[in-house]
Amino acid sequence: MILLFFALAGILIATLMNLFHGEKNRYQNIMEIRGLWLPILGLALELPFSCFPAFAAKVGWLFTISSYLCIFAFLILNRKKRIPVSLIGLGAFCNFFVIACNGWRMPVSARALSVYQNITAEAVYAKRANYFVASNGANFSFLSDILYIPVPRIGGFISIGDLLLGLGTAFFIIQILADKSAWEK
Template identity: 35%
Template sequence: MLIFSALCAVAAGLCLGGRLSRIERAGISWLPLPVAALIFRLIALSLNFNYAGNVALVFSYGFLFLFLVKNRHLHLPMLAIGLGSILNFTVIAANGFHMPVSAQAATALTAQGYHSLLAGEIPMYTLAGETTRLGFLGDIIWFPIPLFRGFASAGDILMTAGVIVLILRVMAPTRPAKLFAGRKRADAPNSPEA
């Protein structure tokens, strides 16, 4: 969901006259931090979220939070990404470093996928049950777009909204302003003839 939305935001930004090269003007600093966060998350996945994998996941979130703090001047997008990350980390940590998937969302899986989830064979995920803590913060939504299928939580939605706003702010689209200016000129009353 996050990747799909980010790609859509980039496409929309380009269509509206934005440029990715304008990132230097956006005032974003410490860009290696989210890269490090992604690397440590991949390490956690490769370790199948054993003890070392859980430590790697904590470092991943740590790098991400540090990046958000360093760029807090961007306000709304960083706030949304930060809040979404906190919600996700909270529910994962509360459930043995596994993201609970609601039974209703899990019905979208194939029979084999459901069995794998139930057997704990999908890294980082577990089927929500009576002992699940903060289940409402878990993955409760099925995202059906081909190639990007997956589950989404309330935290994911907040993070996605923040990423979309951040991308559009960085790309600084120009066409909406031009269209608005053109409309104002068109709506302006004609000056009286001399």
């Protein structure tokens, strides 16, 4: 959900930049994006974790690796957008790394989760099979979901990787939709 927030922020910022320069959004530039179906497929490969948690828990590594391969392939295809692709790539790598180092599940900080009353480790696992509460610690826990975002309907917990992914996504959208002359001034 937080990634959607960053995408919408990128659209809004590009629109404001274009309005300031007397231009319209450059929707025709969307054709410059190569392999747009790859991140969509990558996100779809995450659905079994919330829709079929018992099944996904058995082969979580398969869904996780497939999902991140889609994301990394998209980044390679769009490598000309250096800054946004670098941010997205670093964020995706951070998330993949911490997930791989913790049995193919993302740790959620027990301290961060304490802001919710009556949320147990079982409730977290029942909602998303690829998460666990790191009450006894986790490998590379500083990369796990430790940042609390207190915004209703959008908020929750994010990792440093999620933050980098979001910023990279916003910059990517801005580079696509904003008038090129806005970058040169």
